[in-house]
Amino acid sequence: MPEQDVAEVVQRYLDHLVVERGAAANTVSSYRRDLERYRDFLAGRRLAALRDVDEAAVRDFLVQLRKGDPDAGQPALADSSVARTLVAVRGLHKFAAAEGLVDTDVAHAVRPPKPARRLPKALPVDEVLAILEAAGAADHPRALRDRALLELLYSCGARISEVTGLDVDDLDLEDRSVVLRGKGGKDRIVPIGRPAVAAVDAYLVRGRPSLAKKGGPALFLNARGGRLSRQSAWQVLVDAAERAGIDKDVSPHTLRHSFATHLLDGGADVRVVQELLGHSSVTTTQVYTLVTVNTMREVYATAHPRAR
Template identity: 80%
Template structure:
């Protein structure tokens, strides 16, 4: 069997993530970027075949990520980014060993740095309400779309990718619920508050038909009639925050953290919030507890500021 090159091994691993693991598009794109960085590092060391990669190369890669390249003006990465990139490299080497592309997993003993734990940032309820009002303050189909988009983000604590990937069939307006597809393609049914339902209905009746150019299942559309991108949806939220006069840094993840914080402040059980957010566990050491959809709906209705 011919020696595996670094390029061919990376291609096989990325194919494995897509075909066999069913990894999300964004996950594969992230791994592709991280492994491209790793490929460049190895190439600069004159290593083009997997047989030439040793444990010290992986360790030196970690050091290089943290140090950056001062001579070229390239800053080092934060520990969280270093850890993410090393996860990609470790997964890659584990795959190569399992597939017989290398005799051993040379990255097995290399551990990522422990990132400092940061408390998630959230906004006061008043700031969120101001952003929601600002999102729907304009006129025309795009204003209706923006209002529905931002209301849904906060109402469900959804990730931006979960909302932009929504199709019409994922909405159950009669039962005030929506199907969200999270990381790894996992689906969850999440209740939707009254203001968000009203905003979505207004958009579907008076906004979306004006944006449609050809048949599409996408809920949120851009001015050309295609599915709204994550970047464009992000900008909708940023613009609404600016119009609302909220001078804090606002992102879809900020709204997601605010959703969770406001629910917990309202008395919601942490396990219910865990389910609503689509997290697999409360902590890595706690046993995961299933919560029925009915229980989630009841807690949501009493705890979320925009449930009614």
């Protein structure tokens, strides 16, 4: 079989997608754009046939996608777009190998770039305090419940499901601790700060009895006397943040992130924070140290006489 250039193989592959695979028109159009960019890249390397392409060339193509090519008017692509383009390129090479157009599939071992690690978003201490104050601004049973709920979330870094799943007997206010039931059925005992203890005690004395219209062990109750749902607890936080004038996306996990970050900023050992959060591996917790490193850099840059 005479050797075919890259453009011819690309067209054969696209025809294969339509005829043999029944690919949708949008999919074929997307593949065509991605493979035309790949073809142009190879042409710039003077690689006229797929037989001339090796694994290094495929990897170099991914690098260019991430950097962009200003001379060609091509912006840098996000990792998700690079991964999508790689699917098309790998499909092309796999097809060429299956058809006997090349000896080996040189793109088989090439993997897409790992997405950038997203750092947790933590609120400054003053914004957390503002949210807590806003939650308990009124003096009625639900306000007492909401303040106690958010105080607990922040005080012990609990997941929302762990707090809404609490029963009254899980608390030991005298010992200032609570039993949290984490993922995989793993229980842990976590200390509670004095403000959270005070808020929970106020709720138990002046709030919960008014909400407890039916028997049950649940600590946090809804207006009908049943266990407060995760969705309702989430809304409690959103409403409190809005009343506090916090113009950010805030979720229960935001308080968990803030708990961990504030502890580490205060000098807590990462392994202690790991235990408090209920992480099975310290590696999971160490993502929070990336946040505090940024804080340390800022302090260093402004305070050290030889920082600049």
